[in-house]
Amino acid sequence: MTKETERPEPKNPVEDFLRMDRIPHIWCSGCGIGVVVSSFTDALRKSSFDLNKLAIVSGIGCTGRVAGYIKLDSFHSTHGRPIPFATGLKLANPELKVVVFSGDGDIFGIGGNHFIHAARRNMDMVVICVNNFNYAMTGGQVAPTSPTDANLSTAPYGNFEHPFSLPYLADACGASYVARWTCLHIRRVTKSIQEALDKKGFSLIEVIAPCVTLYARRNRLGDGLNLLKYYYDNSVIQHGADTRTLDIGYQGKMIVGKFIDRERPTFLESMNTHMKKALGDKYVPYGEQP
Amino acid sequence: MTEIQFSGFGGQGIIRCGLITGKAASLYDNKYATMTQSFGPEARGSACSSQVVVSQDRVLYPYITKPELLVSISQDAYDKYEPELREDGILLIDTDLVKARPARGKIKMYGIPSTRLAEELGNRIFTNLVMLGFFTAISKVVTPEAMKKALPGLVPQRFLDINIRAFDQGYQYGLETLSKDQKKS
Amino acid sequence: MKKVKADPKGVLTGAHYLDGDFAIAEGALAAGCRFFAGYPITPSTETAERFAERIPFVGGIFIQMEDEIASITALIGAAWGGRKVMTVTSGPGFSLMMENIGLACMMETPLVIANVQRGGPSTGLPTLVGQGDMMQVRWGSHGDYQIIALSPDSPQECFDLTIRAFNLSEIYRVPVFIMADECVGHMHEKVVIPPADQIEVVERKWYDGPKDKYLPYKPDKDLVPFMVKAGDGYRFHTTGLTHDERGYPVINAECQDWNVRHLSDKITKNADKIIKYEEDQIDKADVVVISYGITSRVAYRAVQLARKAGIKVGTLRLITVWPFPEKRIAELAKKVKAFVVPELNLGQIVHEVERCSAGQAPAVLVSHCGGWVHDPEDILKAIKEAAK
Known part of the structure; x- marks a missing residue:
């Protein structure tokens, strides 16, 4: 008879929200994506949402793998397309809360047009964008978020383009809620996700995260800890900051915080209000919550 | 099988003419009718047209090849489409807007001041209905009852009565034209 | 169903x-x-x-x-x-x-x-x-x-x-x-x-078994898996990556073989139920005109003219184009002199006809680049040639 010397490890509090049969995950050690996933599961744990009514959609890339690990109705769509996928999902079943979890290249590079229009329509969804300043899954290519002067595999002599400021873009397009944090601000990320989940309309939460294997190595920025130190030294919390002032220079200062929190009718609210006005009783309202 | 072409300039309701005729023939006269039209920049230019093939049997080839009935409510349209008209065809024109050459071969030409008659009814937008009435009387391809039944949905409801009046006026003019024509011959 | x-x-x-x-x-x-x-x-x-x-x-x-x-x-x-x-x-x-x-x-x-x-x-x-x-x-x-x-x-x-x-x-x-x-x-x-x-x-092939047993890609007897929708509590996963019955990515040759063959099989093995075509006077035909969409109507006019000229010509109009009615074409290929295939392109479906005919009867393309439909005379000419 064998001796029972092994003790079960205490259950990780995030286990209930993950597909544990898919762990270990594929992310490198020192990567920031897991931190954001932790904040997300933490926000779910603290919320009172019916988890059966929460769906998550990802695109392609390192962050694009998040949907695969989260134990919700989860969709791993194509590169750049999680937002239109989520648009269809939400409109087909309006009782769902839909979260798009994907990377900067996916949402703002190949999928940039969809972001613009979903924000313009105030489509009811939460977009969590992990911004690691490069295309990581394919080996560290230049992204629309790469800071000027940073070195990337397809900008081997340094990036000479000007990057997107994601909060500025979201603000200009009409998003209802816009925040930016870094991987260092885990409790604030959690809080922002909670707020965005409670918010109706289009929300963007940008989380700046280290890509240790590619971006940091290529630019000789050290390991994950060095990058967290950089965030610590250079991020300045400025809630409500003018979104025109949020550019990020190479290893420069980063203004973080909650910048936008406003009320606008969502796509479905606008549709129902307008159609009732235009068509009266003949209109069959769609997807209104009782 | 009868191939019909309506022609004029954009805004005269040329497409409507085709739709009304096709709908009348296929829904209320128990025939087959396929209606096609030109699309794109050419449809918005000076001469536009719609075509209807009416037949006792199912229409196979959808387009007109050599129309036997041509309706022209503008000079450009007449100039452009008249050469395509069959040698023994029938040509219907707006006498105020089209200066026609003497008819070719055995072509029979009939005229109506459709725009002027429509203006007398209150608005030149009824020109196409006056012309359709005229066309119905002369061509006998569709019945006037079917044509009138086809109007709801294809003309605005609030103008239905006046469109019917416009049609009747054109139809009457057509009957009179025919009887004069018979007396002559 | x-x-x-x-x-x-x-x-x-x-x-x-x-x-x-x-x-x-x-x-x-x-x-x-x-x-x-x-x-x-x-x-x-x-x-x-x-x-x-x-x-x-x-x-x-x-x-x-x-x-x-x-x-x-x-x-x-x-x-x-x-x-x-x-x-x-x-x-x-x-x-x-x-x-x-x-x-x-x-x-x-x-x-x-x-x-x-x-x-x-x-x-x-x-x-x-x-x-x-x-x-x-x-x-x-x-x-x-x-x-x-x-x-x-x-x-x-x-x-x-x-x-x-x-x-x-x-x-x-x-x-x-x-x-x-x-x-x-x-x-x-x-x-x-x-x-x-x-x-x-x-109606959709909704799954109604126990929630924890749901597998979004487990083929049913007809090879088609059951479906659920987001919001019903299954908390399922689906991906564009090669995946197993659970919908989980599995990046290897074995899973690829299972996954891709399944996508193909569920259609090809049910093809007889999906394929529809319309035939006319095909039994004694020397030539069969195979067409689809608007071109079939234009072709019928040519066929009428050909019949008047005494040619035994039948028609097969594809209503389902894909999956392609390969069995039927192969059968006909044994009996007819030739197929005539008018298309508003430079030859697409004609290649399928050739493939299915496997050399038993030639497939004659009547091509037209589009912009208008065929002149029925062109199709008639091809029918006459093919009937020789």
């Missing part, structure tokens, strides 16, 4: 004078489509306009997306949200949709796409007819997969086949294409819409 009567809310019962584009919209509404995402493109736009006009009185969504990529992707999302969904497009828009048509196939998502074909390549002939996308619809997305494509020859058939397209997409969990063309899309003819209780509509 659960068949029900159509929901009368969407059925515009009666005789109408409609163009093919409008008839597609009415077919979709009758079939229970309540979600339409699209982008304007000639000559398919009228379908979107009709749907946008009608849906507020039926209850559902019309959304004009920012492009065709967004449209097709929104459809996939909306199908997983539980709706019957469709879009329409034409050449350039169809090309933009290709990647996500692959995603729809991989996720085994029921949806319907109508392609009102115009002349291509590129911007080509926006307002004029073509049939140049017949191979693109079969092979346009990367990798191996199977789809279903139907080809209507009239506005009435646009209506009828749109309903069938929805039903097939639900039965096989696959994108189904209505390969119309500008001529059929823009021509007006009589369209009879039957009463709702005479329209048979197939």
Whole structure:
């Protein structure tokens, strides 16, 4: 008879929200994506949402793998397309809360047009964008978020383009809620996700995260800890900051915080209000919550 | 099988003419009718047209090849489409807007001041209905009852009565034209 | 397969004078489509306009997306949200949709796409007819997969086949294409819409077993897996990556073999149930004209003339183009002198006919680059040649 010397490890509090049969995950050690996933599961744990009514959609890339690990109705769509996928999902079943979890290249590079229009329509969804300043899954290519002067595999002599400021873009397009944090601000990320989940309309939460294997190595920025130190030294919390002032220079200062929190009718609210006005009783309202 | 072409300039309701005729023939006269039209920049230019093939049997080839009935409510349209008209065809024109050459071969030409008659009814937008009435009387391809039944949905409801009046006026003019024509011959 | 009567809310019962584009919209509404995402493109736009006009009185969504990529992707999302969904497009828009048509196939998502074909390549002939996308619809997305494509020859058939397209997409969990063309899309003819209780509509193959046992990609006896929708508590996963029965990515050759063969098998092994064609005077025919869409109507005129000239000519009109009726063509190839295949392209379906005929009877292409339909005389000439 064998001796029972092994003790079960205490259950990780995030286990209930993950597909544990898919762990270990594929992310490198020192990567920031897991931190954001932790904040997300933490926000779910603290919320009172019916988890059966929460769906998550990802695109392609390192962050694009998040949907695969989260134990919700989860969709791993194509590169750049999680937002239109989520648009269809939400409109087909309006009782769902839909979260798009994907990377900067996916949402703002190949999928940039969809972001613009979903924000313009105030489509009811939460977009969590992990911004690691490069295309990581394919080996560290230049992204629309790469800071000027940073070195990337397809900008081997340094990036000479000007990057997107994601909060500025979201603000200009009409998003209802816009925040930016870094991987260092885990409790604030959690809080922002909670707020965005409670918010109706289009929300963007940008989380700046280290890509240790590619971006940091290529630019000789050290390991994950060095990058967290950089965030610590250079991020300045400025809630409500003018979104025109949020550019990020190479290893420069980063203004973080909650910048936008406003009320606008969502796509479905606008549709129902307008159609009732235009068509009266003949209109069959769609997807209104009782 | 009868191939019909309506022609004029954009805004005269040329497409409507085709739709009304096709709908009348296929829904209320128990025939087959396929209606096609030109699309794109050419449809918005000076001469536009719609075509209807009416037949006792199912229409196979959808387009007109050599129309036997041509309706022209503008000079450009007449100039452009008249050469395509069959040698023994029938040509219907707006006498105020089209200066026609003497008819070719055995072509029979009939005229109506459709725009002027429509203006007398209150608005030149009824020109196409006056012309359709005229066309119905002369061509006998569709019945006037079917044509009138086809109007709801294809003309605005609030103008239905006046469109019917416009049609009747054109139809009457057509009957009179025919009887004069018979007396002559 | 659960068949029900159509929901009368969407059925515009009666005789109408409609163009093919409008008839597609009415077919979709009758079939229970309540979600339409699209982008304007000639000559398919009228379908979107009709749907946008009608849906507020039926209850559902019309959304004009920012492009065709967004449209097709929104459809996939909306199908997983539980709706019957469709879009329409034409050449350039169809090309933009290709990647996500692959995603729809991989996720085994029921949806319907109508392609009102115009002349291509590129911007080509926006307002004029073509049939140049017949191979693109079969092979346009990367990798191996199977789809279903139907080809209507009239506005009435646009209506009828749109309903069938929805039903097939639900039965096989696959994108189904209505390969119309500008001529059929823009021509007006009589369209009879039957009463709702005479329209048979197939419901989604919903799973109703225990929640923790649900496997989104476990094939049922008919090879088609059961489906659930987001929000019903299954907390399932689906991906465009090669995946196992659970929908989990498995990146190796074994899983790829299982996954890809499955996508193909569920269509090819059910092909007899999907394939429909219409034949006329084929038994004693020396020559058989094989055609589809508007070209079949033009070909019939040539066939009538050929018969008057004493030639024994039969016709086979493809109603289902994909999967291709290979058995039937192979059978006929043993009996006839030749096939004549008129197409508004430089030869697409003719290659399939050749493949199935396997050298037993030549397939004579009557090509036309589009912009107009064939001159029936050209087809007649080919029939006469072939009959010699």
